[in-house]
Amino acid sequence: MSKPHYALYYWPGIQGRGELVRLAFEATGTPYVDVARGPGGVAALKRFLEGHAPGMLPFAPPFLVEGELVLAQTSAILAYLGPRLGLVPEDDASRLAAQQIQLTLADLVGEAHDTHHPIASSLYFEDQRVEAKRRAHHFVRERIPKYLGWLERLLERAGPYLLGAQRSYADLSLFQVVEGLRYAFPHAMAAEEKALPHVVEVHDRVAREPRLAVYLASERRLPFNESGIFRHYPELDPGRSR
Amino acid sequence: MSKPHYALYYWPGIQGRGELVRLAFEATGTPYVDVARGPGGVAALKRFLEGHAPGMLPFAPPFLVEGELVLAQTSAILAYLGPRLGLVPEDDASRLAAQQIQLTLADLVGEAHDTHHPIASSLYFEDQRVEAKRRAHHFVRERIPKYLGWLERLLERAGPYLLGAQRSYADLSLFQVVEGLRYAFPHAMAAEEKALPHVVEVHDRVAREPRLAVYLASERRLPFNESGIFRHYPELDPGRSR
Structure with missing residues (x-):
């Protein structure tokens, strides 16, 4: 080989x-x-x-x-x-659209990281947990709805995928972002997803792709954990009482 | 017209x-x-x-x-x-290099913003100044040297511009980032720039371009201010005493 x-x-x-x-x-x-x-x-x-x-x-x-x-x-x-890899349509307009969506997802990933590291990446979470709680509160209430709401509106305007008929790398990243946010903020996401039927549908379609279903069940797919970008700290996702 | x-x-x-x-x-x-x-x-x-x-x-x-x-x-x-606009060389390798440099500069710009808004963009600076001081401390000591040091090393390896002989949009953004950091963190930058001769040289070359010199002196060039991304709050740039 x-x-x-x-x-x-x-x-x-x-x-x-x-x-x-x-x-x-x-x-x-x-x-x-x-x-x-x-x-x-x-x-x-x-x-x-x-x-x-x-x-x-x-x-x-x-x-x-x-x-x-x-x-x-x-x-x-x-x-x-x-x-x-055939992960974006041929036309320039679609490629530009894919790239601006991807960059916006990258911004969301960066903000998700900063919920547990709002002061410095060089410090432990434990050394910035007070600030993390405050940042996560705003992230959950303002930023998740803004970012995912934007994706929902894109899907309402096009669909069934972000660029229309053809699934692109941006849809794969949407899947990953939804997975990560569900892991990190299960209470917040359970509430939020009710307003995001199209986003959830893309997530589910991607998860059902045969190659990805095999991958996601394999050892190659690492589990989420508290060393990664999406981390679950219950105090950052207190749920309805907030 | x-x-x-x-x-x-x-x-x-x-x-x-x-x-x-x-x-x-x-x-x-x-x-x-x-x-x-x-x-x-x-x-x-x-x-x-x-x-x-x-x-x-x-x-x-x-x-x-x-x-x-x-x-x-x-x-x-x-x-x-x-x-x-002729702001990047023709070959694919240069275009990919320009894009990855630009994306890294964009990350730096985002982190510069978060020094004054470490908790939420929706809050005033005054409502997060304690956290801002803490984040800015780490930004100045860790992140500015890391980002600008990386640019300096790129210029040592290639030069005189980031992609070599031809000035690209990444060099224009380098100029802007240096200007912004000087405005926001004058003490820190005065110290830092001593280790960044190539970065400063690119900044100065860009500033001297005739069209840009005219632009920078014109009313079209807005001044930096405390509504923008690069903001000068003296408490975030205390200088040597830190």
């Missing part, structure tokens, strides 16, 4: 932003190496970050390596892979 | 993320309409946000309108305009 074409570099042990790239490979049955989960992989990843590898110096994982190409930033990776 | 091809929609009164797009137009002498700064412009902008305009529903300004295209997300706008 020939070596897979694509190498993904991301921290092992968490889904994180790397999962948005994994889903693109898994949904299309594209062979890839998840480098840092293999022997010596973290050292290989660090060689890139420390500037000891050729090509572009990535700012942070995830990054994709394909031959001489070194490409960081999740949304850039997906914009690159989209046409190659 | 014919109507300009490009319409930029962004909140009036602040540089904000819209400025990254303005610099692309101004650096290349490309005619554009800065819609929301004209009569009825804010109402026109809101028509898009409220879904009363055709085309893609933008999540937030800035967005670009060109014929039927409605394109939000600053980095997506620049990736689109780059080849059209």
